[in-house]
Structure formats: structure tokens, C-alpha cells
Amino acid sequence: MRFTTSGQSMSPAAINMHLVYQERIKQLEHKLRVKEENIVVLKTENAILHLKLAECLNQTLVCSLGDTEMYDHNGPHNNEHRSIDAAIGKLSLAVQDLKHNLQSLRVFITEEWKQYQNQLKDHIQSLLNHLQELQYSSQCLEGMNEKILTLEQSLSEVHEKYRTEKLRRKILHNNLIELKGNIRVFCRIRPCLPFDKQKSFNLQESSKEITFALDDETVLVKCNRPGHLAVDKIFHFERVFSPCETQCGIFEEVRPLITSVLDGYNVCIMAYGQTGSGKTHTMMGPHSDAGTESGAELGLIPRTAEELFRLILERPAGCHSVEVSIVEVYNNEIYDLLAYDRCTELSVKRDIITSKDGKSDVPSLTYESASNTEEVLNLVQKGLELRVKHSTLIHANSSRSHLVVTLTITTHAGFDEPKHASDWQNQKSVETKLQLVDLAGSECVGMSGVQGAALREASFINRSLSALSDVLAALSERRSHVPYRNSKLTHLLQDSIGGDAKLLIMLCISPCQKFITESLQTLGFGTRACQVPRVPVKKRH
Template identity: 55%
Template sequence: MTVLEEPNKACVPLAEICLISGIPEEDSGDFRELFQMKAFDLEQSLQEVTERYEREKQKRRALHNSLIELRGNIRVHCRIRPSLPFDHAAGHSVSQDRQRNSLENVAYAIDDETVLVKCSRPGHAPINKTFQFERVYSATESQDTVFADVAPLLTSLLDGYNVCIMAYGQTGSGKTYTMLGPQLEENFAFVSEDESELGIIPRATQELFRLISEKPPGSYWVDVSVVEVYNNEVFDLLAKDSCGKVFGIKRDVVTTREGKSDVPLLTYETVANASEFLHLVIKGLQLRIRHPTLVHAHSSRSHLVVTLTITTIVSGDNFGTSWEDEQINQRLNKEVSCTCPQKTKESKSTSSSRASSPAQLEAAEKLKQVKTRLQLVDLAGSMSGVTGAALRETSFINRSLSALADVLGAIAEQRSHVPYRNSKLTHLLQDSVGGDAKLLVMLCISPSQKYLTESMQSLGFGTRARQVQRGQVRKRNLTALSKTK
């Protein structure tokens, strides 16, 4: 007997279908062929509609990104981490029923732009809440996928725009993993056996130097600074003592006459490739404040800000025609204007001995430095329910994150005064948050009911950040012409 099969369903005899449909049994062969053709046509139509939907979604996303550019809005992505062992750690004073409920997952990525959160309270009907962002990553999506959406910002960096990428979320939500990747606990070195696990910071640096390698030699150089904000104090993690040993030195944040934030005496190190950069970052991470928390044993208790300053040498001759010309241009440019405080004395003495050369002065006049900045920020996680010595540092963390929310609120409401100086963190990030950079906020949340309150707070922060309109981000002039005489 001929049968028709459907996935996950019992086989249905064709004769029975014909009997129910009133079709003579001798015509069942034609009916079977017709049925298969219809099924094939439906599958083809479904595939075409799906492909058309994906194309239209990509177009809509491109238009949305263009609108974000024009409005100066903040891009917000959200990443839901997978369940981890500490999610299931039993509490001493929690009932078994409540403990069982806290293990449930309540946050889901229902598509690549929407987060669904199942909110429930005892004695109340459950409520589903949805949050829309530019991109949402499920617990199964890889570091490769996350960085693929970040990489285009690095092209903008070399096109003359400042860029800031900031990870926000509670303690243990995956911020440091997203920004740095897995780290060895003893020396905080990056695990290099599996590069697919590397986070945004090492990947961004590799991509940046790859892009620079495609440019004329000597037309770019990169300086790095690493600071942390701990208990509302800024520490320079690349500063060295008289013996050359790296140790954190307290620095201050000031506002320049131009209204920009600056850290006087901050240490900058010039790097030539991604390996040199990662070596410096590892040194800084070894000094970063880490304390055990209720969530995990190596929680970062400070805000980490890694800044790469890219200096572009621009000339009216489009960087010359040879490698030797580029080296001469770079050397002359360094003599005219230095990028680091440590180089200032050398520059003055060198330039004074060579200032009498008309050829050098003429060449220097044709050059211009354009600086763009990439800030990579791993914010410390908010946390509640702590006591003892951890209470003070947690209070500073929560206050600085609250100050960041206040700044975004003031910008969104277009107030005349934006309270950047209420926190060293917001003062340090003033130029990036205030509209002088393309800003991407990477929300990191836990899927567990156990951390529902913290996840809702993070999602609320991201929703408010999306509403901020800062005006179109300014581009640095990369087409400088030689001075007119």
C-alpha cells in the first residue's frame, strides 16, 4: 500500500487520503504526483520568501545604520552568555523551590535584533518583555560572529573618525570574555591555542594593523595607553619606576581649553604590531584590581580603558612615491610635533640643530598630523548584596555607572549642562560619550532568573543609550593640503 510520510508524524496510507477526499483509487497515482508537485512548489516559494526577507532585512539594517550615522546615535548590541557553573551554585539561605526557579533561563534572543525576557513574580501572572537593539547575539554565537559586526568601525577609524567600544553589564555577565577572551589565571596571558576564542581587543588590534599594512609605509603609527579607574581614581598601568618596572601611578583627568578631556603625564608606548600591543596590555592586566565575588573568583573591580592613538601623516603629495620618502616624511614630522611627552625633549634638541635647513622646513610645511583614537573599555560590573571591604569598591563602581547613565540622560534630553565631572570615568570618556566618536555599547547579560534584576537594569541602560542623539560625528580631515605661501 502506498503511503505518504510527514516528518515527525505517523505514515498516512494514500488510499485513505483518496477515500476521504472522494478520489477514485485508480486516480491515486496522479493524485500522488500532483501532491508532490504542490509540496515542491510550496518549498520553493518558502525558500524564495525567506531569501527575499533576508535581503530586505539587510537593506533595512543598512538604512538604519545610515540613520544612526546622521543622528549620531549610539549603537547598542546585546550578548546573552550561556549558562555557567556558578549559575547553579546553591545559596545557603535559599529554599529549594526558590533555588529551582532561579536556575531557569528567562532571557532569550528570539531573533538577531530582539531580546525576550520572561518576568514573573510570586502571585502575579508572568509578563514577557522585549527589547530591540541593533544586534542581539544568542548564547551559541561565537566570538567570530561578534567581531564581524565590530570590524567595520575599524575602517572608520582610518577614515578619520574616533571610535569607542564599551562593554557594559553586571559582574559575571561575560564582559571581559567578550572584550579580551579567555585568560590564564596566573599571568593573565591570552590563550593563543584557539584564536577563535580571542575577544574584541586583540582582534581589533590585529585588524587595525592589517589595515595599516595596506597603507603607504610610514604613513601611520600607533601609540597605546592603558588605564584603570578604581574607587574613582585613575591609574596609569604602563607607568614605570626608576628601575623600569611597570606599576600603577595615580593620574588626574583635566579639561583642556578646547573642552576636551586629557590625562597629563599619561604614559604612551609606540607599538609596531599586534604582538607588541598585546604584550603591553598583558602588563597592564597584571596590575588591574581583581577580587573574588559571589559570582566568580577573579572578578575585575575596576574599569579598564585601553586607548590606541593612530597618527596619520598627511601631505599634499599623497605620501610621496617611495618608501624612502615616507621614512623622511615620518622623521621630519616627528621633529615638528611629537606624540608623546617623553619625546618632547628629544624633539626640541633635534629640531633646533636642524631648523636651519630650508628643504626640511619646506617638507615639514607640507605635512600634517591627523590623530584618531580607538578606545576599548571593559567596565567593571555592577553588583548587589555585598558586605565588608567589598562594599566600598562596589559603591564606587555603582556610582560611576550611575554617573554614566546620568550623562547619557542629559545628552538625550539636550540639557545645557552635562555632568561629566561627577565621576572620573565619565570625565575620562567625555570625548567618546559626548559625540566625538562612533560609540558602540556591548551589553552583556546572563540568561538566568537568578540575575533577572541585574539583566533588566542592563537592558534598560541599553534602551536609554539608543535614544541618545548627539548629532553627526565629526570626521578628521585626512586630505590636508600644503600650506599656501
């Protein structure tokens, strides 16, 4: 970097221009020296020629005088004198040409010198302009540096305010969720579908819609059965979704629970309802193939995974790690859907135990690491391929088992943001669980039309769901003993039902007259869940 006489630094472009001008000046000075040397040589030659001319003139004069005398006496020498006169004339013409050339050279050198001076003035003026621009740019740069320093200070202050507000939001968010209690009940009424009009003696009456969402918190059921008095039944839940509600709108109500998982709380989201009421649609999407669905119809499981990893990306790198386990409860047995038994060509059966601290545990359960949403959905798809399904009169692809997808999130020590500086030394790695449960359909055996092995499956499904209702009844009545172990399902979900987790039950019901019995049973189940005492949830430390 070069500096001008004023002390300002010059840019590389200005330096290059200055060097070009200096080189041009040197070239012009060299030409000027050459021309001056040529002038000196020409002046010397001119002086010599003048001397020679003078000598020639003298000789000519002498010869002329002598020739006059000789002419008088010697006539034949006249031709020689004429030759000499001709040579003198040619020499005189050459001298005149030389003078003319010298004069032209003087004019040319004068013009070149003026042009050189003009170019030099222009270059000097251009250089001065560039120096002024450089000085102005330097002043602007100094101003920009001052602005950058100011912005950096402001950014630091904003970052500190953001960190403080983030901690406040975290506290307020979880205080709000805790005030709502550890058990929340939503209800979703699905729209009337084509299969609602199939195989019915009274098609118009059976497909009639009798279940409605009066508002965001109220369900109305018009009970008008033959032989019974017409009566309207009202059910109240924390949130009620009408048939026109979108998958995205439902997830927006669930989204705050995902934040709670990273804030250190266990969360369980459970879909309950009869076969064909929209449980799997709510949890997975239009089909059970989680890996191929995208867009607006995605269910809670893919949206939850996407939201979870979005929140993780906002945290420091390496702060959280995620593991996935998938089990199904089929005929009151627990099967690991991520472990394939080549001998039986089925998933591997697992046992469930109660650990020393009173928590339910499944030893040897398969856990797979996942670093993004796609990996989670691929694992879910792998598990769904082994899930037991059969056709019934109500649903052509009915799930005959309870599906439990568990995302275990480990928050590593040193990454969490404590409320107080003194809490840093007490930090340790914390594990939280996000359980997503798609329960098998509750149904009347006569309406489902199942027989044989399918009848046995339906019996186990109804018994496990009945055990779930018994657990909720015991919790709502505050009994000293809660029968979690009456079913593998309730034993598996013991930590979520009445435990220290935030539980969300999504009731799924049909709007049609022919499913009124199942709809009332589902709404009754939700009512019992609402009666469970709302105790503060516990944060994992």
C-alpha cells in the same frame, strides 16, 4: 650577442654549439691535410722504389747474361747468383706489401673523407635547426614583450580604478556609519554557566533561563517573580547576539568601526553589564591573559588590534604610527597601568583635566609605541597584571575597576588620499583614538556578598556606572548641562559619550532567573543609550 645572416640574435647555447662545430671541422680538416701529405710522401717513396726496382731488374738482367757465360766457364759463381735472385724476390714482396698498404690507406682516407662529409652535413643541418628554433624563440619573445606591455597598461588602468573605487568605498562606508548615528547599542546573552547553579535555595528555579534573543534585534525577558504578575518585557537594539553566537561573529559586526579609525574618526567600544555576564570574555577572550589566547575564542581587543594592523599594512609604509595607553578607574581614581610605582608596588595615579578646547586629557600619561599586534597584546597583558581584582560570590576573579585601553593612531601628512587633487596642499598629520573599555561589573551588593574594602569598591563602581547612566539620560533629554564631571569615568570618556566619536555599547547579560534584576538594569541602561539623539560624527582633519 651574435647575429645570424638573417639579422636574428643567437642565444648563448646556440653560440656554444656553433663554436663546437667549427672546432670539429678544423680538426677534421687538419687530419685530412695530414693524410694528404702522407699520400704524397708514399707516392714519392713508391716512385723511388719503382726506379730502384727498374735498376735492379736491369742489373739482374745484365748479371743473368753474364752469369750464363760465366757458368759455362766458372761454375762456382752459381751460389752468388742465387743469393741475388732471393734478394730480388724479397724486394718484390716488399714492393707488393707497400702497394697493398698504399691501397688500404687510400680506402681508409676515402672512408674518413666520406664520414667527415656526412658529419659536416649533420652538423650543418643541426645548426640550421637551432637557427630556426632561435628565430621562432625570438618571434615568441617579441610576442611576449607585446603581451607584457599590454598587461602593464591593463594593470595601470586597474590600479587607477582600484584607487578610485577605494575612495568611493571609503566615502560610502563612512556615510553608512554616520547614518547609523554616533551611538550604537548591541546586546549579547551569554550561555548558562556552571556557577549559575551554585549557592541557591531554589536551584531549579534560579538557574531557569528567562532571557532570550527573539531575533537579531529583539530581546525577550520573561518576568515571573513571586508575588508579581507574569509579564514579558521586550527590548529592541541594533543587534542582539544569542548565547550560541561566536566571538568571530560578534567581531564581524564591529569590524567596520576599525576601518573608520583609519578613515579619520574617533571610535569607542564599551562592554557594560553585571559581574560574570561575559564582559571580559567579550573584550579579551576566555581569560584575562591576552598574550596566551589564540584562535576562535579571542575577544574584541586582540581581534581589533589584529584588524587595525592588517589595514595599516595595506596602506603605504610609514603612513600610520600607533601608540598604546592603558588606564583603570578604581575607587574614582585614575591609574596609569603602564607606569609602575616601586614604592607603593602599584600603578601610578594620574589626574584628569579639561583642555582649552573642551577635551578631556590625562597629563603625564604613559604612551608606548607598537608596530604589530603582538606588541599591543604584550602591553595589554602588562597592564592587566596591575589591574585590581577580587573574588565575589558571583565571580571568583571579578574586576574591581574600569579598564580603558586606548590606541592612538597618527596618520602622517602626505600619506592620506584626498578626495580632490586640490586637497593635497591642505594635508597635515591627524590623530584618531580607538578606545576599548571593559567596565567593572554592576551588581547588587547583597548578591555579591562583599564586605569591608570590597564593599567600598562596589559602592564606587555602582556610583560611577550610575553617573554614566545620568550622562546618557541628560543627553537623551537634551539637557543644557551634561554631568560628565560627576565621575572620573564619565570625565575620562567625555569625548566618546555624546562627543565626536563613534560609540558602540556592548550590553552583556545573563539568561538566568536569579540575575533578572541585574539583567533588567543592564537592558534599561541600553534603552537609555538608544534614546540619545544620533548626531553626525566628525572626521578628524
